[in-house]
Amino acid sequence: MAGTLMRVAVVGAGWAGCAAGVEALRAGHAVTLYEMAAQVGGRARRVEVEGFPLDNGQHILIGAYRETLRLMRAVGARTTLDLLRLPLQLGFPDGTGLFVPRGPAPLALVQGLWAARHWTPPDRLRLIAAALGWALRGWRCPAHLTVAQLTAALPGPVRCGLIDPLCVAALNTPPAEASAAVFLRVLRDALWGGPGASDLLLPRVDLSRLFPERAVTWMRELGAEVRLLHRVHEIRQGPAHWELDGGERFDAVVLATPAWEAARLARQANPAWAAQAARLTYEPIVTVYLRGDGVRLPAPLLALRGEPAQFVFDHGQLDGPQGLLAFVVSGARSWADRGIDAVTEAARRQAEAELARFLRPPLRAVRTLVEKRATFRCTPALERPGARIAENLWAAGDYIAGPYPATLEGAVRSGVEAARALAGGR
Template sequence: MARTLAIVGGGWAGCAAAVQGIDEGHDVTLIEMARHLGGRARRVDVEGYPLDNGQHILIGAYTETLRLMRQVGVKTTLQLLRMPLRVGYPDGSGLFLEPGAAVPAFVRAVLKHASWRWGEKLALLRSCAVWLVGGFRARRGQTVAQLCARLPKRVRDELIDPLCVAALNTPADQACATVFLRVLRDALFNGRGSSDLLLPRSDLSALFPESAGQWLLDAGATVRRGERVMELAPDGAGWRLDGARYDAVILACSPSEAARLAQPVAPQWAACADALPFEPIITVYARGSGTRLPQPIMALHANDAAPAQFVFDLGQLQGPQGLLAFVISGAAPWAARGPEAAGQAVLAQAELALGRYFRPPLRLVRTMMEKRATFLCTPGLSRPPAQIAPRLWAAGDYVQGPYPATLEGAVRSGVQAARRAFS
C-alpha cells in the first residue's frame, strides 16, 4: 500500500513536492488555502488581461524547474522566450551575451562593451577569474558591495548592482556575497545556455501551477483548494492535519503559516522561520499607445528619484500591446513612501529614459506591491532547515540552501522534501 503524503501549500514548492511525491509512489494530497495554485507567483487581471502579481525571469540554469514544467506538459519552447543574457540600457549601452557556452560568451560580451574603458573591462574579468579560481567562495559575513569594492564604479552601477538586486532582491550593500557568487557560478560559469534569459510568454499560473494541478489529478492525487489547515499534531510515526492522518507531511506554505503550524511541535524551528526579515517588490504597470521597446526586457538606471531597475515590454511576450511592467526590487524605501508615490516616480523615470518610444505619455494602469516578496538575503542570515521533525518537512524558497528566494530555489526544496519525506 502506498504511503500517504500531505503537502500544505500549493505554490511552486508545493506543486513541485506533490509531483515528485507521485513519482516516488506516494498517495499525495495537496491542500491549498487559496482558490488558485501558484502562491506568490500567480496570475492577476490587469485591465482584463491575465498578467502576474510580479514579473519573474527564469534562466537556463533552472534545471529542476524546467524538468518539472516539461513533466507536467508545459511546452517550454513555446511558453518561454529564450534569449541570451542582456543587461541593456535605453541608450544602447550594456552587456549583451551571444548564444553559446556561457564563459566565452561572457568574456566576449565584456570585451565588446561599448561604453566601458579597457581598464574597467579588464578589472571585471580579473575579478571573475579570481572568483573562479577560488571556487566562488566569499569571506564569512561579506556583502556584495564589499566583495566588489575594488571594481570600477561604472561596472558596479551598470552590472553588479542590477544583477544583485534582480537575483537576491537585496541591495548590494546588504546582500550576501556567498549567495551572489553561487548565482554567478551557476548562471555565468556553467554549461551552454545556463545564462540564457527565459521570459514567460504566459501568466505565471499557466506556466506551471495550473498544469501541475491537472497533472496531479490525472495521476490520482487529491487536490483541495480553498482550505486552510488549522492544526498539526503528531500521531505515532505520522502526523494529523485537522484530524486526518498522514504518514508524512510537507509544509510548503509561507514561512509565517508554516511557523504557526509547527510551533506546538517544533518551537525552535518556528521561531527561526518567524524571524526571517522580508523585502518587498513593487511592479508598476503602465501603458502607452504604440509603445514598443527595442528589447522585451531592458535595464534602467535607478537612483533615489528613479526607482525601477528593469522594464518588461509585455507586448513582446504575448501580453497586450503597449503595456510595460516596471520592476522595483529591494523596494523597502519605496514601499515606505506608498504605491502612489512609487507609481508616479516610475512614470517620471520612464519619460526621461524611454520617452522616445511612446507618444502620448504613458498612463499608469496599476501599481502592485508584494510586501513579503522574498527574504532579505543578508550575510549570516539564519534560515530554517528543511527537516522540522521526523517525517515532517518544510519546502519553500526560504529554507536552508545555496540559492536566494527564486522559483528554482522553491522547486528544488519541494523536490528534495518529497524525496526525503519518510526519513
Template sequence: MARSLTPASRRVAVIGAGWAGLAAAVELVDAGHAVTLIDMASQPGGRARSTPSSTLAAQDNGQHILVGAYRDTLAMMRRVGVDPDTVLLRTPLSLRDPQGRGLALGRGPATWAFAMGVLRWQDCPWPDRFTLLRMALSWRLGGFRCQPDRSVQAFAHGCPASVYQALLEPLCVAALNTPASEASAQVMLTVLRDALFGGAGSADLLLPRVPLDALFPQPALAWLTQRGVSWHPRHPVRCLRHDPGAGWQIDGLPPVDQVVLACSATEAARLAQPWAPHWSALTQAIHYQPIVTAWIDAPATRWAAPMLRLADGPAQFAFDLGALGGPAGCYTLVASGAAELAAQGAAAAGQALLDHWQRVFGGGARLRSVRNEKRATFACTPGLRRPSMQIAPGLWAAGDYVDGPYPATLEGAIRAGRLAAQAVA
C-alpha cells in the first residue's frame, strides 16, 4: 500500500538494488519520499545475493558472514520484517583450526571476553599471550589510531608470530579482503575497535542459515513494493540527464528531484562523469581484490564447529553448510585477497582449493562448483582516497566504496545507503 506524500516529499530515484540501494530506499520511504528503484539485474541483492544453480537449489554469490558489530545491518533487517535471531546462527568468535588450535572467545562484555579468550589460548605461549594483551591495551590507549600510511604488516612489527599468523592476519584478510602486507592498519584498527572492543556480543560471528536473498534483499524488496515503490528490474541505465526545470531524467522514466547512485563504482563513475568528472576519475582509480569460493562435497567429513580457520594454502576459512541449513556434507572454502589464485582462472583455482581441502581433511571429496569474483571488493590500502557521498547537487553515491571508516562489508553498504538517504532530506 502506497504511503501518502507531503509537500516536503521528494521524488528520488535509486539506481542499484544491492544492499546499499535497498537500505537507501527503505530510509527514503520511511522519510516520506516517493522512490523509484532501478537495477540492471532481474533480482535485488547486488554482490550479496543468491541465484539458482545446476548444483545447488540456491547458491549464494560467495560465502558471506556478519558479526555482532553490524548494528545498522541488523536494525535494517528488522525494519523489513526479518528476525536476525532466526536467520543467523550467532556464535562467539572462534578462529580455531581443524586441530582445535587458535583463539576462541566466550560470551559476555567484549573486553572481558577478549581478555579471557587470550588467557585461555592454550596453544599460544604465555609470553605471546601477555604481549597480545599489552598490544590490545596500547591500541585502546591510542584511541585505535595510527599513521594513515601504515600497512597491517608494518603496524604489527614486533607481534609474536603465533599471534600474527593465527589472529591478526586471518582477521585482516577476512574483514578487509586485502593481504596484510597491503592492507590499511587504520581501517583494521577501526574494525578491531568496533568488533573486539565494542559492546557485548559485538565480536560474535553471525552465520547465515538461509540463502542471502532471504536474509535481506527479497524481504526488503517486498517491503518497498508494498509501500508503493516503483521497481524496474532488468533496466541498465543508459543515460542520466538533468533539466533545471524538470529534474533528473533517466531513460524516459518519470522525472525525479534527486538521484542516488547505488550501483557498482564502475557504473556510478560512468553515469556521474558529465556532472562530476573529478569524482568520476577518483572512483575509476579504485583497485579491487578478488575472492575465490569453492563448494565441496565431502559426505564423510564431520566438524565440531560451523567455521574453521585454515593455513598453509590458498583458503583462509572453511564453512560447513550442512550446519547452517544447507545440504549435508557440503562445505565452502574461501580464499580472500587471492589475486594470484584468481588470475589462474576458475578451473585451476577450484582445483587448488580442492587440493588444499585434501591436504587438510583427506580424500573422498568432490568439487561441486567454484566462483571466481575478480572484483569482489575494493582494495583497502593505506591512505586510500575514496570518493565522497555527494557527487553534485541532487546527485549522491551510496556503496561500500564511498568515503568512510570501514572496509567493503555488508555493514559498510547499509550505512552508506542510510547516510545517502538522510542527505537527500
C-alpha cells in the first residue's frame, strides 16, 4: 500500500494525536480521530480555576520547538500573540540569575554566563569551560551518566542555581537520576540551535486552545471525523486492515494514547512492544495555584531556591487573573506522596519566604493539581519503545524512542513522524 492514500484511525487527541491527524490529512489521508475524554489536549489541557481557563499543569515552550510551532501555524494559531517570547532567563526573586541576551548562540551564552555576577569569576569560568567542552564533544556523553555525575566538578552554587533547575524543568527527573545524554541534547538544541532557539515561549492562552482545539477544528473542516467520549477497547489485525472494537476497518492506525493505554491496545499485535511500553515508570508534576491581592512579580517567570516549587508563574502578566501565581513542583514524587494539603501549605510558606517583598499576605490557596504520571522518568540508558508496532500500526507520544525527554515537542514530533511513515506502509 506504499504511496497510496489510506483510511487512518488516530486513537488519542492529545498533542501527539492532533499532530498525527493534521499531518496525515495534509498528506491526503482520510482520518478518524478517537478521544476517550470530552476534551482534547491529553495531559496538556485546560482546566477551570476560579472560572478562568488555565491548565492542568504549567507548560512552557522554547524557540527550538520548531515542529510544534510549524503545526500550530498550519492550523491557524497566532504564535506571536498566543505566546509571550522572552530571551532565555532563569531569574530569581532577588534579581540574580542567568539572563542570556539575544544574538549568536555561542557568544550570547558566554555573555549571559559571564554577566551572572552572583557567581564568582572562577565559578563563571568553570561553567563556561564546561559548556564549551560539551559543545566540542558534540553535546554527547556516555549513556550511563546522570546529570549529577556529568556536572559533579562544577561549583555548588552553579549546580544549585542553574543545572538543577534546568534539569528538573526539562526532564522532570531529579539530577541524581536524570539522563545526562538527554540533558545535553536539550541544551544543544536550545543553546546551540540558532537564533531564537533558546527563547522562552510562555502561553498566553490555555493549552487546549493553544493547539489541540484549533487542530481539531482544522481537521473537521478538511473532512476528518472526530469522536469524543469514545474509548477504543480493542484493535485486531485483519488480512489487509486493522479493525477497531470488532467494527470499523482502517488501513492504518496510530496509537497516540499514553504509554500504558497503548501497551494495552497493542498487546495482541506485538507483545514485546507492549511489555516494553508497560515497563516505563513515571514522575509526577504538582501545580499549586495561590492568589493574593495586588501581587505582581518582577517577571512572568521566576526560579525559586527553596522547596517544594522550582518555578513560579505570574498569570497576571500572561493575560490571566491578576494576582494568580502558579507554583510548579517538578520531580514531585515525594511531595505527591505527602498529599495535596501538605504540598499546598509548603508552597504557601515558600511563597511568603521567597517572595515576601512582592506580596500582601496572606496568599490564599486556589487549587492544587497533581498529574501523577506527568512524564516518564528520564533515566540513563533508558530503553523506550519505538514508533513501529506492526505493519501499518504506529505509536505516537512523548515516550517514543527519540532524542527528547517528555516534552510537547517530543509528542508533536512523534505524531508527525508516525503520519509520515504511513505513506511508506512499512
